[in-house]
Amino acid sequence: MDEMDRSILAVLEQHGRISNSELADRVGLSPSPCLRRVRRLEDEGVIRGYRAVIDPAATGRGLRVFAGVRLIRHTRPDVAAFERGITRLPAVVACHHITGNFDYLLQVEVADLPAYEDFHAHQLATLPGVATVTSYVTMKTLTADPT
Incomplete structure (x- = not known):
């Protein structure tokens, strides 16, 4: 290149x-x-695709939350079960396997705080292997989201 x-x-x-x-x-x-x-x-796969960047608020997903997830165990079957589950949740825009205090960092977009509370209690916290979830609510985004 x-x-x-x-x-x-x-x-x-x-x-x-x-x-x-x-x-x-x-x-x-x-x-x-x-x-x-x-x-x-x-x-060569350098350009992986083209897409439209949609305003989440215009589609009823005006609340962005970043959630740090810690797993109970880190065995391959436990990690695979969590990853299969998390990729099936439409509110999860991105899921990053990270190092540090959390195992995964999620970007979640939902309509509002009650919708996030429902997502957290009935979907995220019930996934296989989830030990803890720490949520960070976005108050303002200062740069354009390129994805």
Whole structure:
């Protein structure tokens, strides 16, 4: 990957729907070589996809909570059971296996605090192997969510 590839990626990260001719103009290439580079980056898996970033509040998911989850045991079957369960919960936007005080850090989006309380009590806390959940309610997001 060279500097031109990095330039293409930087533009696409911010403007995923940009036309190839506009992308080529912004990075200083003609359209054909630009398109070849984009296709190569896609084929190599560097560009994994394109998606729309939706405002959660506009879809009734205006409360974002980060939840730190600690498991009871860390055996492969226990971890696998938790991971199977967590990926089935639509309110979980992202689940990260992390180091530190928690085993997992979840990004959860729901309508409001009562909806999170219901999610916590009836879905998250009942997953296999969950020992503790520590919740952090987002009051304000200062940067755009790129995912």
